[in-house]
Amino acid sequence: MFLAQSSPFLKPELSVSKMMLVVTMLMIPGVLTATYVFGYGVLVNIFLAIIFALTFEAIVLYLRRRPIAVYLNDKSAVLTAVIIGVALPPLAPWWLTFIGLFFAIVIAKQLYGGLGYNTFNPAMVAYAILLISFPAEMTTYWQTPAMLASQFEGQTLSLLETINFQLFAQLPAGMTIDALTSATPLDIVRTAVLNGSATIDEIHSEGNAFGMLGGIGTEWVNLAFLAGGLFMLRKGLISWHIPISLLATLGFLSLLFGSFELDSNPSPLFHLFSGATMLGAFFIATDPVTASTTPRGRIIYGAGIGALIYIIRTWGGYPDAIAFAVLLMNMCAPLLDYYTQPRVYGHKADERDDEEIS
Amino acid sequence: MNQPLPTSITQTIKETLRHLWSFPGGIKLSGHKSLSNHQPISTAKIAKQLIIPLSQHIGHASEPIVNVGDKVLKGQILGYASGPVSAPVHASGSGTVVAIEEHLIPHPSGLSALCVFIDTDGYEQWVECSPLISDSSSTDDKQRTVTHQSITTLSHHQINQQIANAGVVGLGGALYPSAAKLNTAEKMHTDTLIINAAECEPYITCDDVLMRQRPEEVILGILLLKKVIGAKKCLIGIENNKPEAYQALLNTISGYNTSHTEAQIEIVQVPTLYPAGGEKQLIQVLTGREVPSQGLPMDIGIICHNVATAAAVYHAVYRGEPLISRIVTITGGAIKQPQNMEVPLGTPIRDILNQAGLDEDKVEKIIMGGPMMGFSLPSIDTPVTKATNCILVSEKDELATPPPAMPCIRCARCSDSCPMSLLPQQMYWYAKTRDLEKVQDYNIFDCIECGCCSYVCPSNIPLVQYFRYAKTEIWDDERERNKANIARDRHEFRKERLEKAKQAKAEAAQLRKEKLAKKKALDAEKAKEKEGLNQSNDKPAKSSSADLIQEAIARAKAKKAQQQSQKKNTDNLSEAQQKKIDDVNERRRKKTDSEEI
Secondary structure, eight states: OOOOOOSOOSOOSOOHHHHHHHHHHTTHHHHHHHHHHHOTHHHHHHHHHHHHHHHHHHHHHHHTTOOHHHHHTTOHHHHHHHHHHHHSOTTOOHHHHHHHHIIIIIIIIGGGTSTTTOSSOHHHHHHHHHHHHOHHHHHHOOBOOHHHHTTTTOOOOOHHHHHHHHHHOOOOTTOOHHHHBOOOHHHHHHHHHHHTOOOHHHHHHHTSSBOSSSBTTHHHHHHHHHHHHHHHHHTTSSOSHHHHHHHHHHHHHHHHHHTTOTTTOOOHHHHHTSTTHHIIIIIITTOTTTSOOSHHHHHHHHHHHHHHHHHHHHHSSSSOOHHHHHHHHHHHHHHHHHHTOOOOTTSOTTOOOOTTOO | OOOOOOHHHHHHHHHHHOOOOOOSOOBOOOOOOTTTSSSOOEEOOOOSEEEEESOOSSSBOOEEOOOTTOEEOBTOEEEEOOSSSBOOEEOSSOEEEEEEEEEEOSOTTOOEEEEEEEEEOSOOOBOOOOOSSOOOSOSOGGGOOOOGGGGGGSOHHHHHHHHHHTTOBOTTTTOOBHHHHHHHHHHTTOOEEEEEEOOOSSSOOHHHHHHHHOHHHHHHHHHHHHHHHTOSEEEEEEETTOHHHHHHHHHHHHHHHHHOGGGOOEEEEEOOOBTTTSHHHHHHHHHSOOOOTTOOGGGGTEEEEEHHHHHHHHIIIIIOOOSOEEEEEEESTTBSSOEEEEEETTOBHHHHHHHHOBOTTTOOEEEESOTTTOEEOSOTTSBOOTTOOEEEEEOTTTSOOOOOOOOOOOOOHHHHHOTTOOOHHHHHHHHHTTOHHHHHHTTGGGOOOOOHHHHHOTTOOOHHHHHHHHHHHHHHHHHHHHHHHHHHHHHHHHHHHHHHHHHHHHHHHHHHHHHHHHHHHHHHHHHHHHHTOOOOOOHHHHHHHHHHHHHHHHHHHHHHHHHHHHHOTTSSOOHHHHHHHHHHHHHHHHHHHHHHO
């Protein structure tokens, strides 16, 4: 007569699909700012990435005999695609996106069991693989930020010209890729510091790396992602633990080491508002599937990523480090979860049944 | 003159000074309480036939003492309490017992239980009531002159006996016989009485209207409860979404607080956050203390009672009336006139739904209890029992139709919302794979099944359902194991007994032989003596027979030992395994202990 069901009966407040959609929407300010700074390539990247992502996802779901519509509708693939689209160099050729999405969706996500079962953040797996396999493409196709284009007589591309270049590698007559692109602020600073060719002050005076807060151009993108991230916090879509501990650790370490050698260490603000810091802190590190889940575990997880970002940026082989930092901490998540279980109501603080670790 | 401050002022001061604690997690829910909480409490019409289950409480079902064909009066006892944890059941209307048989009761699994069927005569003739505090002046409620002074003349024993006889049980949902609980509390020197008036589940307003419209009954009932256990402190915890109820209690209490210092009752408003009305959560919010795992509030000197229970105690003591009716919230989108109704126990749910105006076309789900912890009724031809606090009849789209569950994305919203700080996600993995050891390591038995985790899960995983499944599986396993243990013990005992008998027989035979040998030897000696020979050579023979006996006993012992070791599969356990078993046994022991109280 009536539909039998077990309690609770209230309508759930949120669904995976809605969650992914809202998070994706909240990336829009960052995406638009990135488009303003780095040109239409960002949008082309995202567009291609979404198409590739949905195609790969559908194919694998078909092969795995899973309901295609249900899982495409969870929108997790779209979110992954948007993150990869923003993270890739704005003038990246289409095949870079294609390979990236193949690794993200097919290898890192679906072969591990699909949504919820992947150990590593799919977008970061893709980024790391591309960075290792195609270092030249991944570092040189960064269009000169809009703030510098006029100052350095740089050239810009229209939307059609951008598409033409990304799909067919054809530039308008008289333009060269070198004239269009320049090293990112993080790259400039790192190269200078590693080679000892310039001090922080000298880079400052050149005016091609530092903006008001962080890296020129990228600081605006970071601010936009920060805004989106804060909104997610307010809406309770993510918990504060990971982003706050990540940013605090990164800021603290750069302050600590920066105060010893001012000449070769950029300020904490530069670290916080350059590269993919805010995107990483709020939209990548908070990927629930691959992060730690307990409150204390999440704090350690975020702090670990923050520390690794600083270490790799300062002493490692890459200008930015979100992908490696996140992947390294992904590996620690299960361990963190196990050892940071909260004290259950009515139990004593030191009481834990951990004599049977299997 | 030492004039005390008006209560309203002292209360305000107390409220601002009082420190409240909080519990982890919890969720904000829209209350839907205004649907039903401002109408006066109506009275349900007496049904043509009452179906009164003999088990409306935790513990043993009461034993029927009426027979088919008996005429019964309203309030007459139908079944006696049948053990220390049990409660009597009374007739909620006058009429004739027409049957005593199994009938569907409101139970999540659609179980049946023994019920007394009474065809009512409509006269509503009461059995003679014997209130403890007699009041013969008037039968009109308003003219009853009950003072707090009069209860000081009663002994706590008297009051508790009256509560026991009236069949009062915990009306907050636990249904634990109140008298038994009070008895234990008194023995354990419980000093704090907490009255649960939080009513945190959406839709339910039966406690709310009770406090608004009958605050006197609640307060007098509380004073009785306080008297029985000899509590020094009494706190009423009420969610701050019930300002009217709060005010009503406050106004009533003022008369008692100023004139009797021993009557001190403090009303505390707690933040509206589900599940603030959970016993453990309310204790935490009010006192900052935690009930030990597998323990009872009494372990930390606290006893909790529901407001409706307090009102039932009032009825038992001041009017001598047993618990034969309760207030039921009838609400939901498919009810034309949502309201609270005083319903005689045993009234078919169909009757009261019809009285409140059931919109047959709109009905989608019929739930007993709230939308967070209630259950779908197997049928509306089941009776209202002491447990029925709310009947929620939802229309389309009012409540969730379970959408297909998606994979867990480990977002941890479940653990963030858990008021017990459990890790529902981990418990879910282990429950799903039926790893019952692991699921207990994650403290599944601390789960209060409040439903927060299921509600917040974006993947719509019915987490609570998995936990209920795991719990019942564990209980089932343990029952099986207990059974096996008993069987094994019995078998071993029998073997031992047979062995002993055999041995005794053998020994007796030996003894006889020895005697015989001795006699023979004696005879021989005598014969030899006669012959004048003093040499005796029967000693070695004697000792060799003793050796034989020893050997036989040793053989028997070895055989027994061997058999024992073959029979037990728990003998060659590693230390770790033994520890595991001990742990499980310990847990099981604790669990059963806590269930009994």
